[in-house]
Amino acid sequence: MIQIRDLHKHFGDLHVLKGINLDVNKGEVLSIIGSSGSGKSTLLYCINGLETIQQGTVHINGTDVHAKNTDINKLRQKLGMVFQQWNSFPHLTTLENVALAPRIVKGKSKEEALELAAKQLKHVGLGDKLKNYPVSLSGGQQQRLAIARALAMEPEYMLFDEATSALDPEKVGEVLDTMRLLAEEGMTMICVTHEMSFAREVSDRVAYFHEGIMEEIGPPQQVFEDAQSEHTRKFLMNVR
Amino acid sequence: MQEPISFFTGFNPNDLWFLGEAALKTLWISILSITVGSVLGCIFGWILHESRFAGGIILAPILDVFRSVPLIIQLVLFYNFAPIVGLDLNPFLSGVVILTFYTASLVSNVARGGIESVDMSMRRASRSLGLTYWQDLFHVVLPIGGRTVFPAWIGVVLGVMKDSALVSVLGYVELLKASQILITRTQEPLLILSIAGVFYFALSYPISLYASRFEKRWAK
Numbered sequence: 208m209i210q211i212r213d214l215h216k217h218f219g220d221l222h223v224l225k226g227i228n229l230d231v232n233k234g235e236v237l238s239i240i241g242s243s244g245s246g247k248s249t250l251l252y253c254i255n256g257l258e259t260i261q262q263g264t265v266h267i268n269g270t271d272v273h274a275k276n277t278d279i280n281k282l283r284q285k286l287g288m289v290f291q292q293w294n295s296f297p298h299l300t301t302l303e304n305v306a307l308a309p310r311i312v313k314g315k316s317k318e319e320a321l322e323l324a325a326k327q328l329k330h331v332g333l334g335d336k337l338k339n340y341p342v343s344l345s346g347g348q349q350q351r352l353a354i355a356r357a358l359a360m361e362p363e364y365m366l367f368d369e370a371t372s373a374l375d376p377e378k379v380g381e382v383l384d385t386m387r388l389l390a391e392e393g394m395t396m397i398c399v400t401h402e403m404s405f406a407r408e409v410s411d412r413v414a415y416f417h418e419g420i421m422e423e424i425g426p427p428q429q430v431f432e433d434a435q436s437e438h439t440r441k442f443l444m445n446v447r
Numbered sequence: 448m449q450e451p452i453s454f455f456t457g458f459n460p461n462d463l464w465f466l467g468e469a470a471l472k473t474l475w476i477s478i479l480s481i482t483v484g485s486v487l488g489c490i491f492g493w494i495l496h497e498s499r500f501a502g503g504i505i506l507a508p509i510l511d512v513f514r515s516v517p518l519i520i521q522l523v524l525f526y527n528f529a530p531i532v533g534l535d536l537n538p539f540l541s542g543v544v545i546l547t548f549y550t551a552s553l554v555s556n557v558a559r560g561g562i563e564s565v566d567m568s569m570r571r572a573s574r575s576l577g578l579t580y581w582q583d584l585f586h587v588v589l590p591i592g593g594r595t596v597f598p599a600w601i602g603v604v605l606g607v608m609k610d611s612a613l614v615s616v617l618g619y620v621e622l623l624k625a626s627q628i629l630i631t632r633t634q635e636p637l638l639i640l641s642i643a644g645v646f647y648f649a650l651s652y653p654i655s656l657y658a659s660r661f662e663k664r665w666a667k
Binding site: 252255257280281283284286287288290291292294296297298307308311312313353356357360 | 566568569571572573574575576577578579582586587590591594665
């Protein structure tokens with residue numbers, strides 16, 4: 208499980224996260240909503256150690272992410288991450304994109320890695336694009352490629368950082384469907400998202416962030432219908 | 448009547464061999480300097496990118512000197528002053544040393560540009576997959592950034608190849624020096640310089656040809 212205790216993050220004078228406490232259990236789907244600059248994405252970066260923290264702790268299965276003696280590269284294999292920009296490696300085919308990390312990080316043989324990559328690409332519906340270069344794929348396809356690439360490391364957790372925000376509106380659905388599929392398969396997921404219908408229908412819990420504070424967390428029903436905080440109600444009113 | 452003594456003799460086919468051999472020397476000195484200089488330049492470029500102190504304060508000014516002072520001055524100064532500190536190098540080695548540093552100073556900025564052309568977000572994505580810093584650098588940054596700055600690097604290669612002609616001032620008989628020798632003997636500068644030009648072209652053209660083929664293949 209992921210345990211976050213009293214997490215503080217500063218960017219210079221900017222206090223981005225102001226004491227976050229959060230537990231995410233295995234098998235759970237947590238959506239994080241909130242306006243831009245509320246610290247949602249930064250939280251994800253702190254969870255897999257892409258950002259340093261100034262105070263508090265993050266534990267993954269009991270391992271302290273930010274401890275000096277933690278092998279962060281090993282720990283990150285447990286945490287798949289999908290970004291707003293899809294970041295496909297342009298010099299590799301989709302198959303090689305997915306096979307790269309299993310091959311060089313996990314030391315799998317080339318055949319093994321390619322086989323695994325093909326399996327994951329079929330899983331996200333890109334079975335017919337194995338030999339394509341990313342440049343010939345649409346945004347939605349590239350984002351699904353990014354999901355397959357993360358899945359190929361066989362992670363226990365998936366972090367989604369506004370995975371659909373940079374997509375053309377008509378491509379959002381296919382990526383959300385893939386995320387839905389993962390949730391149904393029991394993947395533990397933390398999704399920073401602006402897709403309220405996704406947050407509502409797929410999540411087990413929804414958290415609302417406001418200016419670096421987690422103001423609200425609970426089952427979707429409760430957050431969407433009966434929010435306790437004034438800010439949450441205002442936000443939800445505006446996005447609907 | 449006594450035959451007049453002739454100081455000059457005409458251009459003969461053997462002279463072509465002489466020029467050809469000199470062209471090989473130009474090629475050799477270029478390959479050596481460009482290879483070592485490029486590797487060194489990549490390391491320097493990485494330092495410029497990574498370290499504000501070692502890169503920005505120490506290395507950058509030194510590289511600026513090598514980039515800004517005309518090569519011919521660097522060559523003459525180094526060749527004549529190196530013996531003072533006990534480095535007694537022949538013209539060939541002096542030429543290689545200076546051309547190497549000159550190449551490195553040009554490549555360092557190309558390399559830094561290459562590293563910086565790879566988006567922060569891309570590097571985070573590769574790190575998030577569990578790649579170490581070095582794996583990210585070699586498997587993601589090098590191939591992606593390398594392709595971006597490849598044309599700039601080819602520009603440096605062709606430039607250095609032509610600039611290697613300046614090593615002739617140290618007395619090393621490469622293509623340009625060989626041409627000068629023949630001109631003195633035959634008094635036919637137009638012909639000989641044209642031939643030397645053709646040799647330089649023959650050395651450079653395959654490189655630009657291969658380069659554009661690579662670029663076309665990558666563009667697919």
